[in-house]
Amino acid sequence: MISRIWSGESPLWRLLLPLSWLYGLVSYCIRLSYRIGLRKVWKAPVPVVVVGNLTAGGNGKTPVAIWLVEQLQQNGVCVGVVSRGYGGKSSHYPLLVGPDTDTAQAGDEPVLIYQRTGAPVAVAPRRSEAVKALIARHPDVQIVVTDDGLQHYALGRDKEIVVVDGVRRFGNGWWLPAGPMRERTARLKTVDAVIVNGGQAKQGEIAMHLAPGLAVNLVTGEEKPVAALDDLVAMAGIGHPPRFFTTLEQQGAKLAKRISLPDHQSLNSAQVESLLGSHQQLIMTEKDAVKCRRFAHDNWWYLPVDAQMHGAGADKLLQEIIRMAP
Numbered sequence: 369m370i371s372r373i374w375s376g377e378s379p380l381w382r383l384l385l386p387l388s389w390l391y392g393l394v395s396y397c398i399r400l401s402y403r404i405g406l407r408k409v410w411k412a413p414v415p416v417v418v419v420g421n422l423t424a425g426g427n428g429k430t431p432v433a434i435w436l437v438e439q440l441q442q443n444g445v446c447v448g449v450v451s452r453g454y455g456g457k458s459s460h461y462p463l464l465v466g467p468d469t470d471t472a473q474a475g476d477e478p479v480l481i482y483q484r485t486g487a488p489v490a491v492a493p494r495r496s497e498a499v500k501a502l503i504a505r506h507p508d509v510q511i512v513v514t515d516d517g518l519q520h521y522a523l524g525r526d527k528e529i530v531v532v533d534g535v536r537r538f539g540n541g542w543w544l545p546a547g548p549m550r551e552r553t554a555r556l557k558t559v560d561a562v563i564v565n566g567g568q569a570k571q572g573e574i575a576m577h578l579a580p581g582l583a584v585n586l587v588t589g590e591e592k593p594v595a596a597l598d599d600l601v602a603m604a605g606i607g608h609p610p611r612f613f614t615t616l617e618q619q620g621a622k623l624a625k626r627i628s629l630p631d632h633q634s635l636n637s638a639q640v641e642s643l644l645g646s647h648q649q650l651i652m653t654e655k656d657a658v659k660c661r662r663f664a665h666d667n668w669w670y671l672p673v674d675a676q677m678h679g680a681g682a683d684k685l686l687q688e689i690i691r692m693a694p
Contacts, residue, residue: 376540384546420518426607428565435675450498453491455632462492462501534567586664595620605629637663
C-alpha cells in the first residue's frame with residue numbers, strides 16, 4: 369500500500385498532504401537554523417564524506433558506501449565509517465564496532481560494513497560523537513565516510529553523495545508521509561554527486577548497478593550459483609525487497625516463496641526457521657545474513673552484491689575524494 373501511495377498510483381496520497389506540508393516546513397526550518405547559525409555545525413578534524421539519499425526506503429546506499437571505502441583503501445587512504453545504527457540499541461554510545469559486536473547493538477548496516485571492509489566503524493545517534501570516538505581510537509584515519517546522514521546537518525561535511533533508485537526515482541515527489549521524500553529534488557543541485565542505481569542515469573549523474581556474486585552458505589562458506597539451489601525460499605529485510613527477488617530470478621533462481629520483511633527488523637532463530645518447509649533452502653540478503661549468522665543452519669545462504677560504477681564521473685569523484693586526504 370505504501371509503495372502505491374508514494375508512486376502516485378493510489379489517490380490516498382492527497383489525504384496525507386497536510387502532514388507532508390508540516391514535514392517539509394519542519395525540515396526547512398531545521399536546515400535554515402544551521403545555515404544562519406542558530407544551531408552549531410561540528411566540523412571534524414578530517415574530511416567527511418556523506419553517502420545519503422533524499423527518499424525513504426532502500427536505494428543501494430550502503431553498497432555505495434562499501435564501494436567508496438574499498439576504493440579508498442585500495443588507494444592507500446585510511447578510512448573510517450560512522451553510522452546512526454538504525455535497528456540497533458546499545459547500552460552506551462558511541463559504540464565502536466568489533467568482531468563480536470551484534471547487530472542488536474549496532475544495527476545491521478554498520479556490522480555489514482565492518483565485516484566487508486575491515487574499516488573502523490563507530491555508531492552513535494549524534495554522528496559527531498561517533499566521529500570523535502573513531503578518531504580517538506584510530507588517529508590514523510584520514511577520511512570519514514558516513515553511511516546515511518544527508519539530513520543530519522549537525523555534522524559538517526566536505527562532500528555529499530546522493531544515491532537514487534533509478535527505477536522508482538522520487539515517486540510522486542512529495543515529502544513524507546504523502547510521498548517518499550525527506551527533501552525535495554531541488555536539494556540535488558547542492559550535492560557533489562548523484563549516483564543512480566539501475567534504470568537510466570540522466571545527464572550529470574553517475575550510473576551504477578548492483579552486481580550479484582555467488583550464493584554463500586552461512587555455516588560452511590561454500591559458494592554456489594544461485595541457479596544451483598533447489599526449492600528456494602527468498603527472504604529480504606531491506607528497504608525495497610522486490611529488487612532482491614528480481615535479482616535472484618535474473619540469476620536463474622526458481623523461487624518457491626518470497627518473504628518481505630521490514631527494513632532493519634531484528635531476527636531470531638525460531639522466526640527464520642518457521643519460514644521454511646522440511647526440504648527447502650533459504651536465501652537472504654547479506655544485510656540479513658549478518659543478523660542470522662550466529663544461529664544459521666547449513667541450508668541457509670546469502671547473496672552478496674557489489675556496487676559497479678560506470679563512466680568517467682565515478683573516477684572523477686573518487687580522485688576528488690582521494691585528494692582530500694591529509
